[in-house]
Amino acid sequence: MTACLGWALAACGGSGGGAPLTAAPSTVKYTVDTVASGLENPWGLAFLPDGRMLVTERAGRLRIVTGDGAISAAVTGLPANIAVGGQGGLLDVALDPNFATNRRVYLSYAEAGTGSESGTNGTSVYRAQLSPSGAALTGGQVIFQQRPKVASSLHFGGRLVFANDGTLFITMGERGSRSDDAQDTTNLLGKVARVQTDGSVPADNPLVGTSGAATEIWSWGHRNVQGAAIHPTTGVLWTNEHGPQGGDELNIDRxxxxxxxxxxxxxCTYGVCDPIGEGTTKAGMEQPVSWWPKPSTAPSGLMFYTGAGFAPWQGSVFMGGLAGQVLWRLSLSGDTVSGRETLLGDRGERYRTVVQGPDGWIYLLTDDSDGKVLRLRAP
Known part of the structure; x- marks a missing residue:
């Protein structure tokens, strides 16, 4: 392992929802360990009860990574028809809330269409059981499919997070279109969905009983949501999403x-930065808790920190920055962002996922052909 000593750096950049442009740098010292390297564009990470990590590679492989950096052979039994290309491939991984008894694992991925849908793809979710050895997934089935599948390699969303009631949230992009698809509640483009663990629709979903609506929908009007986390106190879903050129958002997702x-x-539009749509506000549409101007930070991954290792950071929101090549820390006052700062901006890494480990430290995945599992811990 290699380690370096880091300090938090003040963040320059715009914000919304009342958040200041900069935050005073924290005085928290931390060490960065490289736990593992050699992963091909790792995307999702979930800790097993024994402390090992399930890590997805976008190229279509699932690995088990140990705390000392050993990387397993690819786990067998993954879903068929993973569409690898562009932003697509194998995406997130999550454990069933009752994993200790049922060993169920959930994977999100870009699923290639077949037959009459050949040449298209969409975000799907696969459920299977992890064998006791961890070498294989068995009994796999597709429990959710984005509708419609489209011919695009962009904006799959793909984050999976379980609510406190055991239902599963699934984030989805609008697949790169600036049409009204994200506003159309008859489809699943640009939406956050909520389903039961078998893919069925909860009776209290907001559009149940609405004629023609896709009843899996929880919320809509999204561009590309790649971060999702449950607030540890309120139990409410928070998400982040990619804007176009600027306009990245952090939202309370109701x-x-x-x-x-x-x-x-x-x-605004790429290149010339022409305005998009009708402005920044409209009645009946939600405002972000915080937002970022151009150049885009490209948020991915989201976590509320509750560990004891970094006491001054308890209650903070952490999210990765891909294009921004930083880890963001946002301090909260209730549901308001009271400050923002960046960490790890001197490393030149794209941060795809941020997770709190069972040891209370912060774990990151870097998005690269030689991707890493990093750990932030006290020196």
């Missing part, structure tokens, strides 16, 4: 709410 894309946004 049932039946419209988050505006592409009607309202703080971003």
């Amino acid at each position: 049932a039946g709410r419209n988050y505006g894309w592409p009607v309202i946004t703080y971003g």
Whole structure:
């Protein structure tokens, strides 16, 4: 392992929802360990009860990584028809809330269409049981499919997070379109879905009983949601999503709410930065808790820190930055962002996923052909 000593750096950049442009740098010292390397564009990470990590590689492989950096052979039994290309491939991984007794694992991925849907793809979720040895998935079945599948290699979303009631949230992008798809509740493009662990629709989903609606929908008007986490105190879903050029957002993601894309946004068109839609606000559409101007930070991964190892950071929101090549820490006052700062900006890494480990330290995945598992811990 290699380690380096880091300090938090003040973040320069725009914000919304009342958050200041900069935050005073914290005085927290930390060490960065490289736990493992040699992973091909790792995307999702979930800790097993024994402390080992399940890590997905976007190229279509699932690995088990130990605390001392050993990487297993690829786990067998993954879903068929993983569409690898562009932003697509094998995405997130999550453990069933009752994993200790049922050993169920959930994977999100870009699923290639077959037959009449050949040439298209969409975000799907696969459920299977992890064998006792960890070498294989068995009894796999697809429990959720984005509708419709489209011909695009962009904006799959793909984050999986379980609510406190055991239902599963699934984030989905609008697949790279600036049409009204994200506003159309008859489809699953640009939506956050909520389903039971078998893929069935909870009776209290917001559009149940609405004629023609896709009843899996929890919220809509999203562009590309790649971070999701449950607030540890309120139990409410928070998400982050990619804007176009600027306009990256952090949102409190509530049932039946419209988050505006592409009607309202703080971003603009690529290159010339022409306005998009109708401005930044509109009645009936939600405002972000915080937002980022151009150049985009490209948020991915989201975590509320509750560990004891970094006491001054308890209650903070952490999220990765891909294009920004930083780890963001946002301090909260209730549901308001009271400050933002960046960490790890001197490493030149794209941070795909951020997870709190069972040891209370912070674990990151770097998005690279030689991707790493990093750990932030006290010196």
